[in-house]
Amino acid sequence: MTSESLREKYGEMLVKLGEKYPDIVVLDADLSSSTKTATFGKKFPDRFFNMGISEQSMVSSAAGLALSGKRVFVSTFAVFLMRTYEQIRQSICYNNVNVKFVVTHAGITVGEDGATHQIVEDVGIMSGLPNMKVIVPVDSVETKSVLEYLTEETTTPYYVRLSREKFPVLNEPDYKFKEGKSVTFRDGKDLTIFANGVMVSYSLKAAEELRTHAVDARVVNLSTVKPIDREAIIKAARETGKIVTAEEHSIYNGIGSRVCEVVSEEYPAIVKRLGMRDTFGKSGKSWELFDYFHMGVQDIVKLGLECFREDKK
């Protein structure tokens, strides 16, 4: 399976979309060579603003540009955008303006940089904001489609979470992202694994292994965290009765929490959540960290089997 960088795809798409839409402007805070907005900056220097290490004014100014009719993209590392929570709340979401936050280096796949840079709370923080929608793409193909959709069909705030690492390409090249619609990568009748980001490919591997335990697992990509695909969650609860969630994020306030909310309101079912368990990250190779924090393929398998053990109680 080939892997591709989501942020490289973002940089590439910004240039493509920038050529087509002269009202696109991009802001960054001294991380443009890492977030890949620098490519846009080189091509369109008049529409690119490197605001320095000043995230607060970057976000407020993004609101001013959007209020003046621009389509605005804002990028930095996910962790540093969080210091502007209140700017996002008041200047972006309350004004309800056309600003897209496309952040990179989210989650533990930042690896060696360690806990200070590995944000696992961001999806929850952003999901709580009125007018904000939250997307965690699974691969470079979905990233491309998301960016086209956001540019061409939306005028409100979005948070798009990308990573430093390359992720396996799971979608066909002609895949079209549909907001709020999950994608079933593998059907199954005994158990549903809801995942997003890199955890979808982990979940597909886990599903293979669960088959050897006679468990037929469905794997669903919940790339839109907000608005969540309630229909798919209710369907999973009704048809498979058992659910595992897997995300490169805290088990609090990400898809784990969202799935629990939906099933408890609509169709109670067992849900086991996999993710960071109320803890900070750690330096290490990114792929080692998944095992360290019990978020590897084997851990998904274990959680899946636990659903059945509890069934017999």
Place this chain on the structure above:
Amino acid sequence: MGVFQVANPTDLMISEKAREARKLIIEMVYSANSGHPGGSLSIIDVLAALYFREMNIDPTNPNDPNRDRLVMSKGHASPALYSILSLRGFFPRELLMGFRKLNSKLEGHVHRGVPGVESSTGSLGQGLGVAVGMALAGKIDKANYKVYAIIGDGEIEEGSIWESFMAGFKYSLSNLIVILDKNNVQLDGFTKDIMPMGDIGAKVRAFGWNVYEIDGHNIHEITETLEKAKSSRNGPSLIIANTVKGKGVSYMENNPKYHGSPPSDQAEYEKALNDIKELKP
């Protein structure tokens, strides 16, 4: 300029508009039994000069792409902005008394749903950044409009304000004019006690801005200085407007209590209206 400086008719007209607005400010906060009269009364002369003389705006076409923009970064001065916008014809005066009440567009802090308002504000330190963004857009579009931002002297304790000062210099935003309402009072007391800022003019000058200092209640000085700032070709301008918090209502002047409290009873309310009536232009 002689010893007995006589206000020209237009200055007098602006002063009268400011007087009307002061009256509305008091009526609004008294009717709502809450709100921020002090910082509204301190900035109202500047706002009257901007909206009745300096700004290129058309109340019948509030979304004209070529209009001048104003961001009230100190969003608690909503009574000041709302009353001026109404007097200037952006919306009917009857709406003012819905201020801070359910089912009214006149939110407690400045709200973009109100005609003539460019951005919602209320959390300090953000509106200047929004104005920087608008000025950047004006530059990209090679538009002729000016962007104004009103900031408070308590507000500049927010670090984000200084981030925006840096950005204004970097992008040489000659189309950006910021007015600092230096009334020396913030919620908890006097700015010199809460967080002494020293020589603000020198600090902002060191950030690369053009800096002017004026009497923020002298219409002639206000408009003259705005004209200078408007003709800037070498970057953004800050006008430090020395003002009196609560200006025009004797018991509110320089009193931190009236940062965020309305007249406490009918007697105070009537006293306020009477003081405003007798205020010399």
